[in-house]
Amino acid sequence: MTMMKSARIHEFGDASVIRYDDVPYPRPDFGEVLIRVAANSFNPTEAALRAGLLEAFLPVDLPYTLGWDVAGTVTEVGAGAEGFAVGDRVIGRLDGGGAAAEYVRAPASMLTAAPKSIPLTHAAALPVAGLTAWQAVFEHGKVATGQRVLVNGAGGGVGGFVTQLARYAGAEVIATAGPRSTEAVLQQGADHVIDYTARPVSTALDSPVDVLLNLVPVSSQDAVALVPLVRQGGRIVSITTLIEPPLDAGVSAMHMVARNDIADLRVLVELVDAGTVSVDISSSRPLSGLADVHNLSQAGRTRGKVLIIP
Template sequence: MRAARIHEYGEPSVIRYDEVPRPVPGAGEVLIEVAAASFNPSEIGLRRGLLRPVFALELPYTLGWDVAGTVIEVGAGVRTPAVGDGVVGRVDTGGTAAEYVVAAAGTVVPAPRTIPLAHAAALPVAGLTAWQAVYEHAGLAPGARVLVNGAGGGVGGFAVQLARHAGAYVIATASPRSAAPVRQLGADLIVDYTATPLADALDGPVDALLNLVPIGAREAAALVPLVRPGGVLVSATVPVGVPADGAIRAAQFVVRNDPGQLGELVGLVDAGIVRVDVAGTRPLAELALLHKDAEAGRLRGKTLLIPAHAAG
């Protein structure tokens, strides 16, 4: 099979499209024919070697964490899913940027029935990050005012929808390129961060602020006054310091894999409550070019990677 792998850390040119043996599922595992993987910005840090303290990789390494596809073989002891089932999941060991991938059976869930199978690949990492930010760390309640900083990204699109589903009034930062899609996903107010300082755009402080952008210390400090006393500042990227008096609660987190939450997300998709907004698709063989475009700021939302066998 073909797989997009890195043999060393570095620039996008280190990504190669290699011919490798097709994996074989072991006990408790399933083999998935990949309909699509999806790109996550954190994979740039992985490729550069910036995540080595967290991910100890054995090189060469096949990129990709998100997968949607069809089960074509099951290992010993697997009762569900079955051969022929469409599934979606996050593979923590990576390897989804390929034509086939092995995953633990318990980490994948039935794919949504109401969208194309490939589109489900946009859900796992971005959707789970948004879910955990909105429900676990912010604990949004009906009527809360929430600011989603970075609503034009893949996580941001899901965060806007989940916050709206929680009954919150959603303020979203987005560039002019992303404003229309973010508005369609349910944001009540769009702030063009390229033209207007956040402090000037808000009509008073918010109850919760979800930071989804990798920002510097000065930008992070500027977010704190935007949250009311008793409110919460949640960051899925950098830690954000808050006053020691405890007037504002802060939470910085790294998304964890949770198939139960992913299954609930699938249910919301099939119920028409959450929309999977796919900004674009690329052939798997163009992953290096995709990394270049991401680093240059030319992407918005979720981009899917389609293996050659699934492109037809």
């Protein structure tokens, strides 16, 4: 039986529980294709899953192969799988994981053609972070031309896409970022950057914004301090901490979880190929270095998107 390498957890815990196992080469089921993985990209939420913090609403069976983002080449098409042929370059979000491996099987319905204008490995950065950003900006934030938007946490993988999409929507973009990320955030279209390491975000604005897109975990005290930064009638969308404004603040707020929407992903691919959206890759690591990436992320030492190359 042909074997391949995969990064799996057999128990929950710190990054040391990640094991690099030899597992049987997968075969596609009905409606699936087999993908030779060019890259998958790391998402900080995967560290929370590995630690067992998501069991209540995202239970997984152990052993579990990590990796939600995939970019690769179709090597086999299963019965009932439509729209793809051997040799096609594809990307997708795999809600069941499995992309941190040399090969992965995936439902054809959850894949789309990879962007043609960037390396296939770089395209792995797009699905999870891109979908989260698209839905935060357009579906929930309803960002429109002429609005002022505050992106809290623009230096992360999602933040880069949020900044670009808010700019694409025609908004004035104010972004928070540390010194390591400032230049990249400006290149992605931010009009102003607030160095959150130099002063509190809550004291840095001269007038309120229409929309606050919060991409970083904040304490309850800091969450309360963010609310006055939004004008009455404005919106707060958070992908991390639930921010609850007082009733008299006149601000609507929601916590969002991005859904896997292939139509949205296709639009993002079109924007990448049009040169409207760029993909910021900060580094690449081999599959055998995935545990190191988890540790670096939890120490706050990653920026942009990190690729994992099998």
